[in-house]
Amino acid sequence: MKHRHDMPFGAQPDAQGTDFSLWAPAARHLVLRHRPGDEGPWQEQAAVSAQGGWWRCTLPQAGAGTRYQWLVDGTAVPDPASGHNPHGPHGASVVVDPCAFDWQHAPPGRPWSDVVLYELHIGTFTPEGSFAAAARRLPALRALGFTAIELMPVAAFGGSHGWGYDGVLPFAPHAGYGTPEDFKRLIDAAHGLGLMVFLDVVYNHFGPDGNYLGQYAPQFFSQEHESPWGKAINFDGEGSATVREFFIHNALYWAQEYQIDGLRLDAVHAIVDDGERHFLQELSQRVRAAAGDRPVHLVLENERNEGERLAATPLPGRFDGQWNDDFHHALHVLLTGETRGYYHDYGNQPLARLAHALTHGYVFAPAPRQEGRRTALAPAQPQPLGAMVNFVGNHDQVGNRAFGERLATLVEPPVAELALLLSLLGPAIPLVFMGDEFGARTPFLYFAGWEGELRDAVREGRKREFGHALEHARAGRTELPDPCAAQTLADSRLDWALAESQGGLARQALVRQALAARARWIAPRHGLLLSEGHSAQAVGDTGLLVRWHYADGRQLVLELNLGGTPVSCPACPSFPGETIFQHARSPSDDHWPAWSARWTLSEPQA
Incomplete structure (x- = not known):
């Protein structure tokens, strides 16, 4: 099988040669510099100016492997739509022939209800830090019951290593992880196992190193709007039609x-x-139309909690899911007692905040966090619970701590186990951060391979942001991890030996059992979940009795004790039905031991 996406940007090879296109409305003179491979003399061919700021050039007989750079008014720049930049974003781009790769497996075509996400960072998931090495780990993930891997961004960025959120060539996989063909082999291997592959993409900014667009296409950046990284991407001003196309084609x-x-x-x-039609709406419409009957799931990270962007079923213009920080933050505060920073908003009655997240999705009403503390609770009308993505850890919630601690290092093992189960066994879609399935103790730190002034600025910025953490650090810690040191990257790599330890094997067995229960009892009922009417009742100081309702009259009932002492609920109603999972529970219905839970699928209610 061959797969190719044609677009007006970049290099498009065919049997006669390769057509090159660059949108450079501010350029006065463009030349395409090229050569057949990494060695030999460069040749140059003048580009032709076309309408709308476009420049075009055709090289007969030039095919895959051709190295090229644009000389924009004499300055050499990479192709912003490059499919491969083996020497980083400051080096030459390479023509890639997508039809040279022969796909062996079709995508599994799983519905959203089947999704169980496993988030990983290619560079730290394995000792090798490569696409090929990650592929070798996939069978073990599938055996645990995961149905999808979610990759932190792989788009090419400046420096040898980083999280990926500072990409500058959004069409080119980071060369440190492997070639485009290596990335396709990883995806193909996943599909052969029935695993889906999700990819993080960044459409809100470009990274600070290796982006040349401002020199020849300043229209990429807004003259009206700002972002946390400087001028916002221009989605609604002059020239924005081409900018929108660039990201939608991505x-x-x-x-x-x-x-x-x-x-x-x-x-x-x-x-x-x-603008009249928001970029997000247009992107969803275009992706849905292009995908046809094949499921391509669309997920948001959105601090504004805009439920109108979500839908319980795939709809053009809408999104399938959103990362639910409210669930994570309420649970984290309840278990750790931390209330600094954005956890401050959840310090008041965290058990009630968690209950609201479990039954209504969002805790807080739509509002950008940067405008100050959020105090207004979300409306009583719940968001589609099946569109929420719940987690007890992800790259942000672990990596944006000063020392990159996972929940497993902040609480006792029974607490971490119960928190993980709570994210796996509910109507929301689960996400597990790499290593948490075996109780990893390694940190996930912020790291970036910056050099020079940028390196110095990042180091100083981390000190300003997290210097206070040293006051509360464990004994022996007198300084913050250096974000640009090679050791920080090394410290963040998973220790797979722990996965083979007695504790690691036990944690994986627990995850396997929970995901088997989810696949049998919860995922098939996803479409029957009602949009409202769910409830959560406090039981003592640490217990919750949660009831989720289905259209056929059944309920998924959770009896949960998130405390270190037992609670009793003699007045709680009984729920005849199937016990689908229980953790640290005794046979008694009204006695809930410490850190325990039971999930029941009730018989249909009259």
Whole structure:
């Protein structure tokens, strides 16, 4: 099978040669510099100016492997739509022939209800930090019951290593992880196992190192709007039609040419679009139309809690899911007692906040966090619970701590186990951060391979942001991890030896059992979940009796004790039905031991 996405940007090879296109409305003179491979003399061919700021050039007989750079008024720059930059974003781009790769497996085509996400960072998931090494770990994930891997961004960025959220060439996989063909082999291997592949994409900014667009296409950046990273991407001003196409084609490129099964859009609250049709709406419409009957799932990270962007079923213009920080923050405060920073908003009655997240999705009403503390609770009308993505850890919630601690290092094992089960066994879609399935103790720190002034600025910025953490650090810690040191990257790599330990094997067995219960009892009922009427009743100081309602009259009932002492509920009603999972529970219905839970699927109610 061959898969290709044609677009007006970049290099498009065919049997006669390769057509090159660059949108450079501010350029006065463009030349395409090229050579057949990494060695030999460069040749140059003048580009032709076309309408609308476009420049075009055709090289007969030039095919895959051709190295090229644009000389924009004498300055050498990479192709912003490059499919491969083996020497980083400051080096030459390479023509990639997508039809040279022969796909062996079709995408699994799983519905949203089947999704169980496993988030991983290619560079720290394995000792090798490569696409090929990650592929070798996939069978074990599938055996545990995961149905999808979610990759932190792989788009090419400046420096040798980083999280990926500072990408500058959004169509080119980071060369440190492997070639485009290596990435396709990873995806193909996942599909052969029945695993979906989700990819994080960043459409709210470009990274600070290796982006040249401002020199020849300043229209990429808004003259009206700002973002946390400087000028916002221009989605609604002069020239924005081409900018919108650039990013929409990026989504289509991953979905079609790389057969990606889902996209997670990073920090869409930082995307500003005052136009008639919001960029997010258009992107969803275009991806849905191009995918046809094949499921391509669309997920948001959105601090604004805009429930109107979500839908219980795939709809053009809407999104399948959103990362639910409210669930995580309420649970984290309840278990750790931390109330600094954004946890401050959840310090008041965290058990009630958690109950609201479990039954209504969001805790707080739509509001950007940067405008101050959020105090207004979300409306009583719940969001689609099946559109929530719940987790007890992810790259942000672990990596944005000063020392990158996982929940497993902040609480006792029974507490961490119960928290993980709570994210796995509910109507929301679960997400597990790499290593948490075996109780990893390694940190996940912020790291970036910056050099020079940028390196110095990042180091100083981390000190300003997290210097206070040293006051509360464990004994022996007198300084923050250096974000640009090679050791910080090394410290963040998973220790797979722990996965083979007695404790690691026990944690994996627990996850396997929970996901088997989910696949049998919860996922098939996803479409029957009602949009409202769910309830949560406090039991003592640490207990919750949660009831989720289905259209056929059944209820998924959770009896949960998130405390270190037992609670009793002699007045709680009984729920005849099937016990689908229980953890640390005794046979008694009205006695709930410490850190325990039981999930029951009740018989239909009259």
